[in-house]
Amino acid sequence: MASAPSNTNVRNFVRIDSCLCKGCKVCVETCPKHCLVIGSKMNQLGYQYARFEKETCTACGLCFYSCPEPGAITVYRNEPADREDV
Amino acid sequence: MKQLMKGNEAVVHGALVGGATHFFGYPITPASEIAHAAADFFPRTGRHFLQAESEVAAINMIYGAAGAGARTMTASSGPGVSLMAEGLSYIAGAELPCVIVDVQRAGPGLGNIWPEQSDYNMVVKGGGHGNYHNAVYAPNSAQEMCDMTARAFDIADRYRVTVFILSDAYIGQMMEPVEIPDSVHHAPTKPWALGATPETRDNLITSIHMSTADQAAHNWKLKAKYDQMEAEITDWEEVFTDDAETLFVAFGITARICLTAVQRLRARGVRAGLLRPRTLFPFPRTRIAELVEQGPVREIAVVELNDGMMADDVQLAAPSLRVHRLNWLGGQVPTAEQVLDMAAQKAGQR
Amino acid sequence: MIKHKKPDAFYDTFERKGAGQQTTHYCPGCGHGTVHKMIAEAIDEFGVRDRTIFCSPVGCSVFAYYYFDTGNIQCAHGRAPAVATGMRRVHDDAVIISYQGDGDLAGIGTAEIIHAANRGENITVFFVNNAIYGMTGGQMAPTTLIGQHTLTTPTGRSAAIDGNPIGMCELISALSAPVYVERVSLGDGNRVLKARRAVRKALKNQIDGVGFSFVEILSPCPINWKLTPMDARKWLIENLEPAFPVKSFRDTGTPGAVATARATREPSRPIPDDELVKLLGSQSEIETIDRVTGLPEQRVKIAGFGGQGVLSAGILLANCAISEGLHATWLPSYGPEMRGGTANASVIVSEESIGSPLVDEPTTLIALNGPSIDAFEGSVVPGGLIVANSSLIDRGPARGDIRYCMIPASKIAQDIGFQGAANVVLLAAYAAIAGFPAIDILRRVIPHALKKKDLVDLNLQMVDAAVAFVAEHPVAAPSTAPQPIR
Structure with a gap:
């Protein structure tokens, strides 16, 4: 069973391409760890897009598979904790 | 030496020397001998014969086989060709080459199995929806059933169109001496076809052009092709x-x-x-x-x-x-x- | 490290949708994109992108070719399984995917999917069932639930009027050939993961050459269901799943699975050209003769009961003409009367190319029975000839302006030992009288024309007997004055 890394030097996270998100909220509701939320900002398509919020991500991929957009979600595992481009 | 055979049998001989490799058939009088002969000759010459569940399926199998680059054909009569109208239109739109034999019978409706030439408008004017034409050959002998069918595959590939052999119950059922051509034709390389290869992976077979400008350009291109055919193959x-x-x-x-x-x-x-x-x-x-x-x-x-x-x-x-x-x-x-x-x-x- | 990302089997940007496009045309929360992603991922995993051909249907997924970086073919509504069949017969190694919606597969294309499944085509079918027509704006689908409101069932689907929702997995699994039939759901995350496994297996089966695989995916259509994406998933679980049980219907990979009726088809390649030409060339090398010119055009009507060899006598005559270097046509009466009842064949033989193949005014009538002479005696040209089977005709000539040869053909044939050859007796009598075909040619052609080779000798005896009969019973010239007929 996937879990959040115990090593504090690495972390899991989900990158959501704000331009590709249609704001359907399926990823938000599907995530068992409640890592994702719908933000208040609107993208160019006119959707309030989802964003990654909590650090409890296990990189399980449920958000990725549930998301109907091919390229909106990328799931990272054991990335350096100080990575800043998220 | 010439062989005595029905026009319908001559079609299959012509198809084989014309390079046909895939026949998708459905029985109908007075065209059935074509399917019979194809079912006999195609498999034992390393080619493919399949009896479809309907003429609708047959024409769509042709759409798939032609899209995959094969020389492919079917044969039917008016009621069956009516069912193929949809597929013929898609084939024209997607510019796929194929050969269809229509051994005409009397209509409308089920009509009877005796000769009429009343599929003329359906076949010569296109048959399905949209702005397109088929090349249409009209044999008047068993020899021409053979020769025109053989030639049809070259014409189909040259212009990427459907070529009809518009025959009738008498030309199909009549026996005459036929000289079988002794040179076999083959399909040219088709870089546009779906070859299930890295080189053809980017290919798309479709009749959709979503913008009016694209559709117009496509239709004018088809029109230019038909004009070119008039200049080159009117016979x-x-x-x-x-x-x-x-x-x-x-x-x-x-x-x-x-x-x-x-x-x-x-x-x-x-x-x-x-x-x-x-x-x-x-x-x-x-x-x-x-x-x-x-x-x-x-x-x-x-x-x-x-x-x-x-x-x-x-x-x-x-x-x-x-x-x-x-x-x-x-x-x-x-x-x-x-x-x-x-x-x-x-x-x-x- | 990246654990999950957009599969390579998708284009980087969707240029066919529009320059630089990266999003699909699907509505927010639609299930299609999810299914696309599973398929693309499986294509990546098995490394078959170059040999994959994706068949797009008509419906919302009509533009699948915008997205899949594979070979693509867009099919007419419901016909993708037939198109896939056509391609399957051309490319043995292609990975062919038919992707269809409920209107496409379960409505307009029912025949094509059932028969492709029944043939056990080695293809993979993904059936996206959202119980409504999406692309056209929300009309009733074959899988729309009873009571479900759509644009064409505004008061809810009625079983009495519209029938019941159709279960495609149930239908497909009633056939013996499919190897894998499963219904999955996109109702929640865990269901999505199960669906992913099914997609993967269905594709793997094809790659392994196992056979026809069919995965039905219950999929949300929030826009046309008029629900939010999450409510749509809830509705799917609560309403669609009870009507369409989510389960494996058949998996021949599992113990106790139904044995399949699918036979493996061997790949075939066309034989060499010279072999083909030889095969199609003349099967019989009959020695031909150059006849003395001057044969008047022979327009021969041969008539009798079906089964008397009327049509085959005509073919024999036409084959003799070829051997004498003459033009010939043979036109049968055909259709239902060919299989019982009366039959006739029209044969024209000429030194010139032949115009109309119809024989309405025969120069010779060969009548095998009474009704035939009654029917055609009047049409024979003045000065013409009738060769009639007097064994079955109990009257004499009715005209004085033509010649008659009344020959007991059935009796002669019976005496020789094969009554079925009366047609040959009559044809030989005609030959002896008309000087065409040459008796020698007739004797040479018979062995090639007969399918049953053990009857050759009997048939040659028929020829001899007929020639002898004609020699003993010379045909009288017609009286000069044409007689009124009937």
Whole structure:
């Protein structure tokens, strides 16, 4: 069973391409760890897009598979904790 | 040495030397012998025969096989060709090459299994929805059933169109001596086809053009192709046209009957001639216009087993003359004498 | 490290949708994109992108070719399984995917999917069932639930009027050939993961050459269901799943699975050209003769009961013409009357090319029975010839302006030992009288024309007997004055 890394030097996270998100909220509701939320900002398509919020991500991929957009979600595992481009 | 065979059997011999590799069939009288012969010859020559569940499926199997780059065909009669209309339109839109044989029977509806030429409008004008044409060959003998079918695959590939062999119950069922060509044709390389290879991975077979501009450009491209076909492959036969005052125009079985009629008129001293379109699309309209404008033609009689479908096209080509329409329906086929009687009767009505 | 990302089997940007486009045309929360992603991922995993051909349907997924970086073909509504069949017969190694919606597969294309499944085509079918027509704006689908409101069932689907929702997995699994039939759901995350496994297996089956695989995916259509994406998933679980049980219907990979009726098809390649030409060339090398010119055109009508060999006698005659270097046509009466009842064949033989193949005024009538002479005697040209089977005709000639040869053909044939060859007796009598075909040619052609080779000798005896009969019973010239007929 996937879990959040115990090593504090690495972390899991989900990158959501704000331009590709249609704001359907399926990823938000599907995530068992409640890592994702719908933000208040609107993208160019006119959707309030989802964003990654909590650090409890296990990189399980449920958000990725549930998301109907091919390229909106990328799931990272054991990335350096100080990575800043998220 | 020539072999005695039905026109329908000659089709399959022609298809094999024409390079056909995939036949998708569905039985219908009077075309079934084509499927029978294909089911015999295709598998034992390393080719593919499949009996589809319907003509709808058959034409779509052709869409798939042609899209995959094969030389592919089917054969049917009017009721089956009606069912293929959708697929024919998609094939035209996607510019796929294939060959369809229509052994015409009498209609409308189930009609009967005797000869008519009443699929003329359906086949020559396209058949399905949208702005397109098929190349249409009209054989009048078993030999032409063979030769035209063989040639059809080259024409289909050259222009990426459907080529119809528009036959009829008599030409299909009649046996005649046939010389089988001894050189085998093959499909050219088709870089546009779906080859299941890295090189062809980017290929797309479709008839969709979502923007009006794209669709317009595509349709004008098709139109240019049809114009090119008219310049390059329009085909016809003339008999005694040099000094003909009475010009018979007929295709397929009726052209055979008209040939006898014209010979009898000549024997009686009447200057009669015959123009037989070998292609119905493209139609030899320019040649008909020439004969009318530059020759001694004073009257035209179009003899057809329909109510005057090709006569409309002849009339368009020869607007200065009244075209006599000599028509038989329901599967009734006239004798040469009956043609002459009706010609005399129509001429007397002027 | 990246654990999950957009599969390579998708284009980087969707140029066919529009320059630089990266999003699909699907509505927010639609299930299609999810299914696309599973398929693309499986294509990546098995490394088959170059040999995959994706068949797009008509419906919302009509533009699947915008997205899949594979070979693509867009099919007419419902016909993708037939298109896939056509391609399957051309490319043995292609990975062919038919992707279809409920209107496409369960409505207009029912025949094509059932028969492709029944043939056990080695293809993979993904059936996206959202119980409504999406692309056209929300009309009833074959899988629309009873009571479900759509644009064409504004008061809810009625079983009495519209019938019941159709279960495609149930239908497909009633056939013996499919190897894998499963229904999955996109109702929640865990269901999505199960669906992913099914997609993967269905594709793997094809790659392994196992056979026809069919995965039905219950999929949300929030826009046309008029629900939010999450409510749509809830509705799917609560309403669609009870009507369409989510389960494996068949998996031949599992113990106790139904044995399949699918037979493996061997790949085939066309034989060499020279072999083909040889095969199609003349099967019989009959020695031909150059006959003395001057044969008048022979227009022969052969008529009798079906089964008397009327048509085959005509073919024999036409084959003799070929051997004498002459033109010939053979036109049968055909259709239902060919299989019982009366039959006739028209044969024309000429030194010139032949116009009309119709024989309405025969120069010779060969009548095998009474009704035939009654029917055609009057049509024979003055000066013409009738060769009639007097064994079955109990009257004499009715005309004085033509020649008659009344020959007991059935009796002669019976005496020789094969009554079925009366047709050959009559044909040989005609040959002896008309001088065509040459008796020698007739004797040479018979062995090639007969399918049953053990009957050759009997048939040659028929020829001899007929020639002898004609020699003993010379045919009288017609009286000069044409007689009124009947």
